[in-house]
Amino acid sequence: xxxxxxxxxxxxxxxxxxxxxxxxxxxxxxxxxxxxxxxxxxxxxxxxxxxxxxxxxxxxxxxxxxxxxxxxxxxxxxxxxxxxxxxxxxxxxxxxxxxxxxxxxxxxxxxxxxxx
Numbered sequence: 001x002x003x004x005x006x007x008x009x010x011x012x013x014x015x016x017x018x019x020x021x022x023x024x025x026x027x028x029x030x031x032x033x034x035x036x037x038x039x040x041x042x043x044x045x046x047x048x049x050x051x052x053x054x055x056x057x058x059x060x061x062x063x064x065x066x067x068x069x070x071x072x073x074x075x076x077x078x079x080x081x082x083x084x085x086x087x088x089x090x091x092x093x094x095x096x097x098x099x100x101x102x103x104x105x106x107x108x109x110x111x112x113x114x115x116x
Contacts, residue, residue, distance in 0.1 A: 016065065020068060023064075025096075026061070029061060029064055036107060039111065049110050053107070056103045059099065063096050066092070067093060067095065070088065071092065
């Protein structure tokens with residue numbers, strides 16, 4: 001294993017995270033995650049509930065980054081509007097939306113019983 005390449009790959013990964021943080025949708029996920037973390041702190045979540053919440057947040061960030069990567073690759077491969085390029089981008093965005101909806105449902109199932 002080439003240690004130098006391995007260490008360099010972390011630098012590329014961190015650049016990817018920084019790039020994602022500049023995206024509007026990623027910023028909205030960061031804001032939502034912050035609100036959920038604050039609510040979780042004041043709600044007094046159990047250890048398992050924290051694991052679930054943190055896993056959902058991490059997966060949401062990762063999925064949004066994959067969606068952004070797909071959009072960039074599609075834009076590079078098809079600079080003009082093409083029906084298949086649009087479908088690829090819409091499908092990736094739809095995957096993010098589906099996960100966001102189900103994450104919100106899981107969040108409500110965790111938080112609502114503690115609040116009421």
